[in-house]
Amino acid sequence: MTTDEVEPVTAYDAAERLGKAPSTIHLWALRYNARRVGKHGRKVYFDFADLAVIDRELRHGHPVPASPEERTEIRLRCPLKDTPGLTAAA
16 A cells, blocks of 8 residues: 555454454544544444554554644654554555
8 A cells, every 4th residue: 555545444444453442443533533534324434544643653652643634744754664454565
């Protein structure tokens, strides 16, 4: 996945890939305004890269930026090499 692609995932799928509970992903969506990319029926889809930045910042003990745009800037400066469930760009 390149840095400008959006990978839509449900909270359940993101939780599985990041090793978290789906409730944690929903909490991040509320607390950190995780980037929502769509909704189909009752399923809400989030940008996996945004959730991965939130996860990484929390694991490293850093404050999580308030907006998805600020997190995108961080992701572009510091690629998500150490994030579980993130596929490397080919």
